[in-house]
Amino acid sequence: MSTATQVSELAVRVRDRLARRHPGAPIGELRTLPGGHSGLTYSVTAGDTKYVVKAVPPGQRPVGRNDVLRQARVLRALSGSAVPVPGVGAVDETQPAWFAMDFAAGEAVEPVLDEPEVPPATARARMLEIASVLRRLHDTDIRTPGLDAPEPLDAAGELERWSRTMHAVPAELRPGGEELVRRLADEVPGDQPPVLLHGDFRLGNVLCVGERAVAVVDWEIWSVGDPRIDLGWFLLFADHHNFPQLGRAVPGLPTEAELLDAYLDGRPALPAMDWFRALGRMKMAAIMGHNLRRHREGKHHDPDQERLPPTIAAMIRTARDILG
Template sequence: MPTTTEDTADTATTALRGRVVAALREQGYDGEPGALEPMLGGHSGLTYRIALGEEQFVVKSVPPGQRAVGRHDMLRQARIMTALGGTEVPVPAIRATSGAEPAWFAMDLVRGESLEPVLDDPAVEPALAAARMRRAAEVLPQLHGVPLDALPVDGDPLGPAEELARWARTMGAVPPELVPGAAELERRLAARVPDAVDPVLVHGDYRLGNIISSGEEPAALIDWEIWSPGDPRVELGWFLVFADGANFPGVGREVPGLPSAEELVELYVAGGPPLGELAWFDALGRFKMAAIMGHNLRRHREGRHHDPDQEKLPATIERLVRTGLDRLS
């Protein structure tokens, strides 16, 4: 009988389970191992849950056949979380790693919810969603305050110009008819690029969907695929995109009582000096999201990744571009 794709996947999972269990035992964890169970969510690598006796772990692994680079560089993610383990930034503790192909790391399973109130299901109760968003705004400066020289930085900082160029390349690969007005938004962003400030550690996708919350409190910031040194205002502008469900017509929801962008910025600044050119970074966040959605819609329409839900995106793309232009008026 010929070998099927399912057989190959089962063999790879069995081999990975054996490696994970052996490595955790070397770290002193004992008990009967459970199955390596796939977990939903995440867009880089494979994510599993495994029990070893009374302990529960999450395992992230490079997919078989993929190179451990970029979003699939699991050990790079493990390194930054390990470095943050002694700081005020809440991260899961890393318990074991392996660089042998396919590379992987195991971390503590943190209990809680990681839900984007304006996008994800199930819906979060509005008062709880508002409290979580305020706490996320208060935690973000703790992340940005970690000294870079204490971290395993492995690249040059990305300033505002580099960030715009990065997302302009993504937008440039999308047919213009899928992102009406994006060229004008890009032109206006390029016409008034702010000066860079001193770089900080940026998560790269900081939002409630990547924060495991226990009640109101942030218990763990997860999904560190694209961390880097960069401009803190880029991160804050991206976070603000998710503070208003009206940004996502057809694909999201409006949540009553969420804090305004102005309140979130005040919580972030916490009495410090005001942030310069924040409207530009707010518009950049909208441009970035429109580029990502346009890219996904293009892939669907070209048959590269069939997903009928992508047909809900045009109204959101249009609104993101229009409100981005409004921010720059």
């Protein structure tokens, strides 16, 4: 069956389900939504209501990032909670599965990396705002129905996973990477009690209107585990110096220390945060190195990847500096 046929069949299924939910309302066409990083992402209207549809890509198994039902499950579990998420309007478990969530208007812009540029005062306010959103996310009761996850992510497991990715990158693309992995392995900290983790928490995955966060999106890799895994990643995006040739300076953006203070909100400091800050940088270097390798091997042509080597080197260098 061709991809076009499968997509048209998906459109029929979506139209039928939304027509039952909105009797008499005209159902619009499925339109590909730009910016979706995994799976298939569309927008569709039902009368005056607009939805985002996420579906398993044709011919692919509904696992990992393509497990859209798992994404719908976490959104439903968080509905009405202190964490702003889009509402789930429809779920179809028939394979290839899909779900429709409310379209949340707003900007998801990473200040030091993304276009359009956000006014510095707005960027600062948003980062401090989502630090408190992350706190509320981590305060979620992981016994909530729907939040059942496999074994919690811990520091040792995360290091092992990303070390494999790093080692798959040619050595010349990861200068100092071997020493960084070794030093992280020598100092693996004990674990904190597991919390709900987003997995890629940053402003690029939080829709904001003005200074207010209205929806945390892109839940493809949510899990439960050590809160410092989310935190170390989030803090990485506070400083454009981490992204040579990619990032831009944003005056007044909160420092990592300010974001940590906003997250803690008067609670005791978390131990070994420097290890997790270094781990976040190692993860970013591994991801960028993986993407650059795929481009150079012709597996995914994207000349923009050639801008990455200085940032990969900076991530590794600053991670080693953080470890002392």
